[in-house]
Amino acid sequence: MQIQGVEMNSNRIVGKSVPRKEGRHKVTGRSKYVDDMVLPDMLFGATVRSQIPRGRIRKITFNPGIAWDEFVIVSAKDIPGKNCIALIGDDQPCLANEFVNHPEEPILLLAHPDCHVLPKAVEAVSIEYEPLPAIFTIEQSERRSEVVWGEDNIFKTYLIEKGDLDGVWEKADHIVEGEYTTGAQEQLYIENNGMIAAFDAAEGITVWGSLQCPYYVHKALMTLCDLSAEKVRVVQMETGGAFGGKEEYPSMIAAHAALLAIKSGKPVKIIYDRMEDMAATTKRHPSRARHRTAVSKDGKILGGEIDFTIDGGAYLTLSPVVLSRGAIHAGGPYYWPSVRIHAKAVATNAPPHGAFRGFGAPQSLFAMERHMDRIARAVGLSPVEIRRRNFLQPGQTTTTEQVVREPIDLGKLLDRALEVSDYHAKKQRFANESRLGATKKGMGIAAFLHGAGFTGSGERNLGSVVGVEGCADGSVRVLVSSTEFGQGTKTVLSQIAAEALALPYENVSMAQPDTSEVPNSGPTVASRTVMVVGKLVQSAALGIRQTLISSKLLGEIYSADEFRAACQDYVAGRGEFQCWSRYETPSDIFWDDQKYRGEAYAAFAWAVYIAEVTVDLTTYSVSVDDFVALQEVGKVLHPLLARGQIIGGIAQAIGFSLYEKVVWQNGRMQNSQMTNYIMPTSSDLPPIRVLFEELGNVYGAYGAKGIGELPMDGPAPAIVNAVEDALNVPFDSIPLLPEDIMDGLDKDGLAATGQDRGVCSRGVVR
Amino acid sequence: MTDSREGRARAEISFSVNGEPKTVHVYPMERLLDVLRQQLQLSGTKEGCGEGECGSCAVLMDGILVNSCLVPVLQAAGSSVITIEGLSAGETLHVLQEAFLECGGAQCGICTPGMILAAVHLLNGTPEPTTQEIREGLSGNLCRCTGYSQIIDAVAEAARRGTTA
Numbered sequence: 027m028q029i030q031g032v033e034m035n036s037n038r039i040v041g042k043s044v045p046r047k048e049g050r051h052k053v054t055g056r057s058k059y060v061d062d063m064v065l066p067d068m069l070f071g072a073t074v075r076s077q078i079p080r081g082r083i084r085k086i087t088f089n090p091g092i093a094w095d096e097f098v099i100v101s102a103k104d105i106p107g108k109n110c111i112a113l114i115g116d117d118q119p120c121l122a123n124e125f126v127n128h129p130e131e132p133i134l135l136l137a138h139p140d141c142h143v144l145p146k147a148v149e150a151v152s153i154e155y156e157p158l159p160a161i162f163t164i165e166q167s168e169r170r171s172e173v174v175w176g177e178d179n180i181f182k183t184y185l186i187e188k189g190d191l192d193g194v195w196e197k198a199d200h201i202v203e204g205e206y207t208t209g210a211q212e213q214l215y216i217e218n219n220g221m222i223a224a225f226d227a228a229e230g231i232t233v234w235g236s237l238q239c240p241y242y243v244h245k246a247l248m249t250l251c252d253l254s255a256e257k258v259r260v261v262q263m264e265t266g267g268a269f270g271g272k273e274e275y276p277s278m279i280a281a282h283a284a285l286l287a288i289k290s291g292k293p294v295k296i297i298y299d300r301m302e303d304m305a306a307t308t309k310r311h312p313s314r315a316r317h318r319t320a321v322s323k324d325g326k327i328l329g330g331e332i333d334f335t336i337d338g339g340a341y342l343t344l345s346p347v348v349l350s351r352g353a354i355h356a357g358g359p360y361y362w363p364s365v366r367i368h369a370k371a372v373a374t375n376a377p378p379h380g381a382f383r384g385f386g387a388p389q390s391l392f393a394m395e396r397h398m399d400r401i402a403r404a405v406g407l408s409p410v411e412i413r414r415r416n417f418l419q420p421g422q423t424t425t426t427e428q429v430v431r432e433p434i435d436l437g438k439l440l441d442r443a444l445e446v447s448d449y450h451a452k453k454q455r456f457a458n459e460s461r462l463g464a465t466k467k468g469m470g471i472a473a474f475l476h477g478a479g480f481t482g483s484g485e486r487n488l489g490s491v492v493g494v495e496g497c498a499d500g501s502v503r504v505l506v507s508s509t510e511f512g513q514g515t516k517t518v519l520s521q522i523a524a525e526a527l528a529l530p531y532e533n534v535s536m537a538q539p540d541t542s543e544v545p546n547s548g549p550t551v552a553s554r555t556v557m558v559v560g561k562l563v564q565s566a567a568l569g570i571r572q573t574l575i576s577s578k579l580l581g582e583i584y585s586a587d588e589f590r591a592a593c594q595d596y597v598a599g600r601g602e603f604q605c606w607s608r609y610e611t612p613s614d615i616f617w618d619d620q621k622y623r624g625e626a627y628a629a630f631a632w633a634v635y636i637a638e639v640t641v642d643l644t645t646y647s648v649s650v651d652d653f654v655a656l657q658e659v660g661k662v663l664h665p666l667l668a669r670g671q672i673i674g675g676i677a678q679a680i681g682f683s684l685y686e687k688v689v690w691q692n693g694r695m696q697n698s699q700m701t702n703y704i705m706p707t708s709s710d711l712p713p714i715r716v717l718f719e720e721l722g723n724v725y726g727a728y729g730a731k732g733i734g735e736l737p738m739d740g741p742a743p744a745i746v747n748a749v750e751d752a753l754n755v756p757f758d759s760i761p762l763l764p765e766d767i768m769d770g771l772d773k774d775g776l777a778a779t780g781q782d783r784g785v786c787s788r789g790v791v792r
Numbered sequence: 793m794t795d796s797r798e799g800r801a802r803a804e805i806s807f808s809v810n811g812e813p814k815t816v817h818v819y820p821m822e823r824l825l826d827v828l829r830q831q832l833q834l835s836g837t838k839e840g841c842g843e844g845e846c847g848s849c850a851v852l853m854d855g856i857l858v859n860s861c862l863v864p865v866l867q868a869a870g871s872s873v874i875t876i877e878g879l880s881a882g883e884t885l886h887v888l889q890e891a892f893l894e895c896g897g898a899q900c901g902i903c904t905p906g907m908i909l910a911a912v913h914l915l916n917g918t919p920e921p922t923t924q925e926i927r928e929g930l931s932g933n934l935c936r937c938t939g940y941s942q943i944i945d946a947v948a949e950a951a952r953r954g955t956t957a
Contacts, residue, residue, distance in 0.1 A: 045893060052901030053889040053908065055836020055876035062835035214936050216840045216848055217902040266838070266902025267936050300841040512900030512937040666896040670942050674899065677939030700845035700934070708940040709931040 040525045040728045043666035047516040047536060048264070057264040060220040060236050065293040068222070069098065070141035071286045072296070074134035074151045075306060076126035079160035079375040079693040080174065083124060083133065089150040097147060098290040100135040105285065107252030111277050112245050117175075118341035118378065120250055120281045126155070127174065128340035128377045129694040130306035132278070137286040137294050160375035162693050164314050164337050167372040174340070175373030181338050182346035182371045184353050186425055186622045189364025194329035198320035202404045206317070206393035207759045208742070210337075210688040211310035211681070212695075213382050214705050215511075217266020219276060219307060220297040223283035230257025231284050236265045237276035239549035240507045244541045246277035247284055262539040265511035269678070270381030272511065273551055274344055275307045304698035308380025309688060311336040311348055311371075315356065315393030325405045325415045329364035332356045334390050338371045339378035345371040348379075350481050351552075352386025354626045355739075357425040358394035359436055359475040360416040365425050376693040381551060383675065384738035387476060388682065395472040395743030396758055399750060409747065410449075413473050414440060426626045432721060436473060439634045439656055439719060443471075446717060447636040447654040456752070464644055467651075468752025470637045472744035477627030478732025479554040482617035485628070489609055490548035492562035494523055495537075496570050496603035500590030502527060502534045504567075505604070506547040508559045509539050512674075513734055514667035515555050521663060522560045522727045526567035529586050545606065553732025556663060557629065560727030562607040569605030612725070629731045633657035635676075635740035638712075639748040646764035646771070648684055648749055650712045657736060658719040661729030665718075668733055672716045675737025681705045683742040687761045805869045809834070810878025820866040824858075825849045827865045828875060836876035836905045840934070847933030850906035851875050857913040857932075876905035879912070888912060888950045897946035899937035907933045911947045920951055 051057040086101075088094050102109050102123040109123060110116040122133045136147050159172045166172075167179045175181065195201065221235035230253050237243055240260040247258045260280070265272060279296055286294040298306070319330035334356050338345030353369035402412035417436035423429050444450065449469055456467040479485050493505035504523050510516045520534040527534075537544050547559050570593075574580040579592035597603050617624035638652040655672055662668045685704045689696040697703045725731075742760050750756050755770050806815045809832060816831050828834045828851070837860055840848035844859040851860045852874040879886040888908050891897065898904040907930065914921060914929035921929060926947045927940070935943060 043896075046896075046898070048901070049893045049898060050885070052898040052904050053885065053892045054880050055834075055905045057901050058835070059838070059902065061839070062829075215900070215902075216846060216934060216936055217838070217900070218840070265900065267900040269936070300843070514899075666942070670896045670899055670938055673939035673941045674937045675939075678936065699843060700841040701843060705934060705936065706939075707931040707934060708927045708944065711927075711940055714939060714941055 039521050039531050040663050041661065043664055044517065044521060044531045046514060047520055048510065059217055059266055060222060060234055060263040061297050063222060063234060063263065065222065065224060068293040068295055069137040069139055069286065069290055070144060071135055071137045071283055071294045072144040072148050073132050073282060074136065074148050076122060076129055076131040076133055077153065078126065078155050078157055079129050080127055081125070081155035081157040083122065083126065083153060084156050085154040086134065087152040089152055092147050092150045096138060098137040098286055100285045100289050104289055105250060106288065107250050110249065111281060112249035113242065113274055113277070113343060114346060115342040118343060120278065128375050129692065130377050132282065135282050135286050137290055160693060162374050162376060162690065164312070164335050164372055167337070167374050174375055179373045180370060181342050181373060182349055184350060184369040184622050186353060186365070186367040188362060188425055188427055189329060191329045191331065191364040191366045194320040194364055198328055199323035200321040200404050202319045202321060202397070202401045204317050204397045204400045204758060206315045206396050208313045208389045208392055209761055210312050210379065211382060211686050212304055212688060212703060213269040213271030213309070215267025215269060215271055218298045218300055218303040219272065219279055220295070221276065221279040221283040222293060222295045223280065223287040224293040225284065225287040225291065230259065231287065232259040232261065233280045233283060234261045234263050235276055235280055236272055237262055238265070238268045238272045238509050238511060238551060240509070240539050240541050241546045242274060242549060243277045243280045246281060250281050251284060251288065258541070260541045262509045265509060268511040269383045270385065270551065271308060273381035273549065275380065300700060301698045304703065305695045306377060308343070308378055310382040311338060311345065311379040311386065311389065313352070313389035315390055317393060317397040319397065319401060321401055321405055323405070325407045325412050327360060327362055327416050329362060332365065332367045334367065334369045336371050336386065336389065337374050337376065337379060339374060339376040341378045343378040344381055345379070348381070348386040350386070351477070352390040354426060354477065354481060355387040355475070356390035356394060358391060358398070359418050359473050359632060361418050361422045362425055367425060374693070376690065383678065384735045385552065387735065388679065388738045388742065391474045391739045392742045392760060395474065396746060399747045400756065409471050410440065410444065413471065417473070424626065426623050428625045432629070434632050434658060434721065436632060436634070439632060439658065440473065442717070443634040443636050443654055443656040446656065446715065447638065447652065449636055452638060453751070464642065466641045466643065466752040468639055468748040468750070470639070470744045470746065470748030470751055471634065472740040472747065473634045474739045475630045475632050476553065476732065476736040476739055478557045478629050478631060479627060480552055481626055482624065483619055485558060485609055486611040488548045490559060490562060491545040491606055491608045492547045492559060492566050493545050493604050493606050494563065494566040494570050496593040496596060498594065498597045500593040502529065502567070502570065503537050504534065504563055505537045505544045506559055506563065507539050507541065507544050508547050508555050509550045513671060514664060515550065517667060518556050518663050519560060519563050522563045523567040525728065526564045527571050527589065529589055533586060553734045553736065556730045557726035557732050558609065560730060562609060564727045566605045566607035569607065570603070573605060628725050629660065631657060631659045631731050631733060631736045633736055633740055635744045637741065637744040637748045639745060639752060641749060641752045641767065646767040648745070648762065648767070650680055650745060653712050653714045653741070654717070655714060655737065656717040656719065658721050659733045659736065660726055660731035661720055662718050663728060663730050668718065669716045671733050672737045673714045675734070676714050676741050677706055677711055679738050679741035680711065680745065683745045683760050684762055687763060805865055807868045807870060808872040810874060816865070818865050821864045823861055824863040824865050824868050825860040828860060834875050834877050838902050838905060840902065845934070846903070847910060848903050848906045850909045850933060852909055852913060855916065857910055874909070876908060879908065887953050888946070891946040891950040891953070892943070895946035895949055896942035897938065903933060903935045907935060907943060911950065914947065915951055921947070923948065
């Protein structure tokens with residue numbers, strides 16, 4: 027239903043920090059997560075996984091000492107439909123049949139009524155392999171000495187081209203080169219993955235689980251079980267953190283639970299323990315970015331070449347989309363008269379890397395923002411000035427030639443962040459203080475942007491649908507498959523519906539995401555929920571209002587009681603009362619999927635972050651002492667939740683920068699425990715000062731843009747730039763651990779001249 | 793997970809949970825966490841790591857904050873255990889629960905029960921903590937959502953209002 031927007035004369039709900047919808051349940055321990063759910067006669071499932079990175083399965087032996095007849099055992103042969111986890115491609119098997127392509131690849135499934143006997147049974151399955159050579163790095167994959175995927179190990183490439191790059195090198199006063207790498211990062215939601223499946227020949231399969239995207243799981247189960255859409259039901263339970271880590275992998279666990287449920291005829295619960303969750307499920311893609319930039323003597327970027335490569339692991343999964351976002355963000359918030367961005371996702375024999383907050387952008391923006399500091403040094407300008415001279419201005423175009431239409435003033439954002447952080451005074455003071463002593467301090471800046479919603483034609487292809495229901499009791503219910511996993515989806519979408527209907531927030535409830543009850547409002551990813559889904563909620567809610575008004579049950583101006591009575595009358599008289607709203611691409615959005623050119627995102631959020639660090643020259647540890655995060659995210663619909671999103675993202679990004687190192691050996695994570703994979707505790711984090719600018723955005727619900735991923739992008743380069751400021755030694759890889767700093771200082775010596783490796787300056791052309 | 797029950801007989805163990813006497817028939821080395829969640833249906837106590845790192849399973853045992861995933865239930869015999877379910881009285885929330893709600897201290901909610909119990913423990917010993925004392929007092933409880941700031945705000949706010957745990 028298409029309804030003209032109604033101008034509301036008050037903002038009494040949107041913009042207010044109303045209580046979190048499910049908050050009382052969360053603080054009292056009453057919320058039901060999947061592991062809190064028990065079904066009668068339920069079995070417990072476990073997964074037998076590959077112990078080697080690549081090879082052919084020769085023989086499977088069930089060793090004696092286990093009462094195997096008590097177990098339900100599922101192999102690839104038991105799959106009723108297609109043996110794949112349907113997503114973008116169908117290359118990832120649900121259970122390995124003949125070949126394994128990464129450590130921890132699922133091969134067999136076991137179920138038993140007693141969960142305690144499962145670990146021993148898993149150990150008692152011996153698998154004999156014929157090992158095949160495996161590859162573990164981007165460089166090994168590029169060399170193609172072993173082709174482990176497709177014909178060339180390449181999942182996807184993109185080329186973004188703008189302007190005449192070939193002509194700029196001659197004109198350049200400086201050509202600045204750099205290479206930057208980022209490591210894998212574990213999402214480390216505190217609730218491990220889990221699923222329960224139940225099967226009934228008449229009803230089909232039902233799964234309940236910890237997940238972000240009910241309809242991804244729905245699609246995967248239809249393909250795997252060869253069932254029609256109405257025979258598959260996916261229900262999201264309260265989800266204890268996700269961060270992208272529960273975007274695609276839950277389809278795998280749901281598939282496993284479903285197969286065991288079909289074979290046993292009983293409900294089956296699979297809950298991963300921490301080690302299995304960390305070792306077997308997805309992580310952030312490791313990346314390598316190479317920049318070669320032509321710069322004029324006054325510090326203007328003339329053009330550049332950016333090579334951005336990510337390690338996708340053994341199967342395609344979401345790598346093409348992660349690569350796309352990484353490539354589009356690779357040029358940062360700067361104006362490039364000409365640019366050529368080569369982006370490539372390659373295969374290795376690690377478990378597939380996947381979605382994680384920021385989705386490729388934290389990787390490519392780390393490179394861009396480190397490179398800006400390198401350019402500043404080469405040209406002889408300050409980190410502040412080099413950015414100021416190159417910021418995108420309204421009317422200019424991005425690397426994909428999207429015209430910046432928002433009245434964004436990045437220079438002003440920068441000024442405010444500098445002022446709040448007391449940047450100049452501190453930088454001066456640290457430079458004077460730090461010459462001697464056991465600690466050195468530094469300041470670092472990152473400026474960046476993050477596109478909200480799916481890229482390019484993505485939202486059009488999704489065609490999300492949202493419903494709002496007027497209930498028999500006169501209350502209102504929002505029907506979306508968008509999920510809550512800490513961000514506040516239920517709260518903010520309720521606010522939007524309440525605002526549109528001019529009703530109290532308490533009168534709006536959210537349906538549990540259940541594919542038998544809610545339409546496909548798209549996945550809960552890509553900072554799209556408030557901006558894209560929220561706009562649809564607003565529109566569907568206005569449909570409810572308009573229907574009641576045009577059916578003469580309600581006047582144009584009404585009280586909450588009058589609305590309730592009108593809604594009750596409508597349902598009593600005419601039955602079910604639901605209004606739907608489907609995403610329609612704004613007519614002025616143009617995107618060319620072939621040339622990768624056009625309006626990449628309906629809106630960008632913009633930000634300047636400033637980090638203050640201390641480096642201890644005895645322990646080589648870095649502490650972040652102060653952090654200023656200034657962003658423009660459109661209208662802030664819920665200040666408390668928005669601030670929570672920003673601080674939480676920064677904390678996770680501080681981990682990405684300084685603590686969280688995945689140690690690999692032959693494609694297997696060696697430190698898959700919270701004792702040896704270190705995330706920040708409350709003692710490790712600085713006070714984080716969050717500031718919002720509100721330009722307003724005509725596109726999203728009540729002017730909101732995306733916010734969830736943005737804070738993941740900036741902290742790493744800001745912190746590493748601050749470390750360089752403190753030590754006068756460049757570091758271009760994260761995580762940056764004390765041993766890396768020790769090595770870097772050994773190499774460069776403390777009295778480094780500041781001459782960067784990898785910089786070749788041509789001097790001034792006269 | 794190791795099989796904590798192999799070759800052992802069940803024992804009768806009595807202890808108090810949230811002020812109520814409980815007697816359970818359990819394998820002595822079963823984790824207190826599992827006994828609370830499975831036998832006593834107190835699913836508010838969560839498992840995050842199973843090795844005492846994350847604090848999601850934290851409960852109070854005789855007033856001491858323990859990770860219930862590391863406590864064999866045998867050790868709890870005769871003790872008084874408080875879980876998240878024991879903090880609120882009906883619909884009346886504990887001051888820390890109120891403060892967590894108001895200050896945005898709970899996001900996904902999975903660390904929240906353990907975090908609130910850690911905060912109860914902190915405020916019992918240090919009723920007026922400094923920010924640094926709060927940071928240190930909660931550093932055994934991991935939260936991946938909040939970056940801790942709003943949790944620290946909540947604990948400071950609860951301390952300001954005064955607690956009765």
